[in-house]
Amino acid sequence: MSAIHLIIAEHDGTHFKKSSLSALAAAQKIPGACHGLVLGKNIKSMADAFAKHVPQVHMAEHDGLEHRLAQPYAKVIADVAKSIGATHVWAAATAAGKDVMPRVAVRLDAGMASDIQAVIDDKTYKRPMWAGDITGTVQLHSPVQVITVRPTEFAPVETQVQGQVSAVKADPGVNNTRFIGFEAVKSERPELADATIVVSGGRGCKSPEGFKQLIEPLADQLRAAIGASRAVCDAGWVPNDWQVGQTGKVVAPKLYIAVGISGAIQHVAGMKGSKVIVAINKDPEAPIFQVADYGLVGDVFTIVPELVQRLKAL
Amino acid sequence: MKILVTVKRVTDYEAKLQIDSSGTGVKLDGVNMIANPFDEIAVEEALRLVEKHGGEVCVLSIGSGEATTQLRAAMAMGADRGILIKAADKLDGVSISKIITQIAQEEKPDILLMGKQSIDDDSQQIAQMVAERLGFGQATQANKVVIEGEWAMVVREADGGLETLSVKLPCVITSDLRLNEPRYASLPGIMKAKKKPLDERELASLGLDLKASLSILKLELPPKKQAGEILPDVATLVSKLREVEKVI
Structure with missing residues (x-):
């Protein structure tokens, strides 16, 4: 059949x-x-x-x-x-x-x-x-x-x-639910789930300002969507909708750059299908390096701005 | 107000899991078991709603007798009583949804609060199935719940933003991560929980006709990815991405 x-x-x-x-x-x-x-x-x-x-x-x-x-x-x-x-x-x-x-x-x-x-x-x-x-x-x-x-x-x-x-002919039948409103997370960037490049930030960005200062220029330069670890969403640094992970969005871009993300199982579940994974973290033991194709160990506040400069120069 | 909350006993999210000899389950020897984290959030929300509006919180689990540990923990947080449906075999989602529906029909809660997913199966389907069987409205992935008379106003984490729905009671609500932070049980709470009623029933006593519509043929660990290359500097990274991977 x-x-x-x-x-x-x-x-x-x-x-x-x-x-x-x-x-x-x-x-x-x-x-x-x-x-x-x-x-x-x-x-x-x-x-x-x-x-x-x-x-x-x-x-x-x-x-x-x-x-x-x-x-x-x-x-x-x-x-x-x-x-x-x-x-x-x-x-x-x-x-x-x-x-x-x-x-x-x-x-x-x-x-x-x-x-x-x-x-x-x-x-x-x-x-x-x-x-x-x-x-x-x-x-x-x-x-x-x-x-x-x-x-x-x-x-x-x-x-x-x-x-x-x-x-x-549609008959919606009984409905016990009313729609009240929708508050869209506005963004000029590509949608996280569809983006070909994703730049994600974690606790290593230190603060909401640090996140903005590090992640945005890099995402702008690569025309990438921005993602985040659960920790920084929970902390209210960025909208919940940006969370990549088991309980957030599952992404599989061509390039995923994890900045200051340790790589908890539940985060990795949301990004390990990415074609190329880059991890930047000061802790050489961070589990994110186990799933990354390329890693840079060091201070994200030094490495990321240099990366942006070098990308600009291409 | 009466709230029924489901609590599933699951493997700890930090546990290193291995497949058992049947190939269709995971080895549980020596693995720490916890209450599904989303269910704990659901218990917390139920307690807060009842603290505000009065009423009762009943917790329900389906599984082995060992799930009494998770039910007692929920009662130590403040839930009033527990129900355990003892089932030996692994049940599929459709069967679980039938069992929960039957208990909900007996208990007649105003709200059935459930975790949005269990962190083992990750199926995210049972609450919605129960809502349909009961003919209730639903609000899944809640990050805020406010009761307004006969309605629950729920802000939910939808694709691309936050959606606000009003759902007529009785209804089904599932908890998302940021709905609340579950409290820790106090020592008096733990002592009191030991005396709270826990109704243990055999699955067979429900008289349900359960036929699995899904079976697990095989579980496997995904192929291990080779740990990557640690690069000396940013320039090398840029050249790898550009010349080797061709992604920028």
Whole structure:
């Protein structure tokens, strides 16, 4: 039996997120038909854009879906999955995907594999466990499966198709949740999760001012996103949203530069997939050097400004 | 107000883990076990809410008899009573969500507070599954909770910023890292906890039909990365990044 995939296109109201194309890439590892689903209000342009990659895109438009609330979203996703006879329902393992998809699994009486990093066959997946210290191979036994995908492990699909968009009748059902507001962390920089270069700072930057003074010029020079260790997020030096780690963002840029970060397991879990890792730390015994490709041991307040100067001179 | 909080017994986050002979579990001999850190944050939040609004905090764990240690620790922090559902075998997320749902239906809490994920499975799915089974609204990854009458106002850590939701009680809330800093148990708290009621029940007594929808075929340690090269100076780093790695 060939699979019928339903891939949820997450969006910000203007564009669908690139991570949804990573979910599509994972789905395509299992032969079958691919359907997309876009939910919200005024979403036609995003449905059209997603249809450039997926042959059949369903558009669930409803006032009750204006904000991405787990309860109504899960119902509509499950309704569409049933109507097309989906065998696999996919989303990126973003905060949004993690919020909604387990509810979808219950509605479909499905087993669920979270945050997968590899597809083995049509019901077997690899996923990081214990903060990535252990890789688990898991198998789902239910007729319908729900899977969330770690975006950094699957290159977004670039292949173009001429897909069809069709409106579906959406019934959001009961909703016990009201959207009050969203306070975006504003940044001129690339998004942490998508950036090709990430510069992260830790406690070795000494203070919020030290963090700014060291990390910003280096990130500016490299056009990099800024990340941070849990310690400095907890201390309130930088927004929580910048945290890289098991419980923060998982990143896998081409280049990751860790400045004054010791390299606790939970931080390493969020960045060890990076192609090249550079660590700058005064403590030669810091565990970060175990995962780094290149290390510089010394005072970050001397090394980082010199690095910026040398990059400028290139 | 009644709050039910789940507490999972997990391996210490600093433990060096090894795979056991079955290949599908980790060796627990000599490994320190702790309460899942996110669950401790959930217990703390429940205690603060009840200190403010009055009521009761009940803690629930599912697993081996040894999880009484983690339940007693939560009661030493201030939780009023505990429930342990004794289960010998490793259960999948869907089964756990069915057990928690059943206990929630018996206990009828105003809020079910859970950690956003357990640091062993890292699946981040059970709370949302329970919310769906109960037909409740949910607010995951909370970093602030305020009760306003029949609603809970929750600030949650979403992608790209902070989202504020209002959720009708009863509801499910999961704790993120920065929701609070859990208190330490006091000595009188520890003494009192020993006398607090702890209801131990066998899983079979719940009469649930649990069929695993997920099984672990294999656990493995990821390939060890070769420790990198310590470079003598910044100039060498720049040339490595430019000429060898070609990333700048």
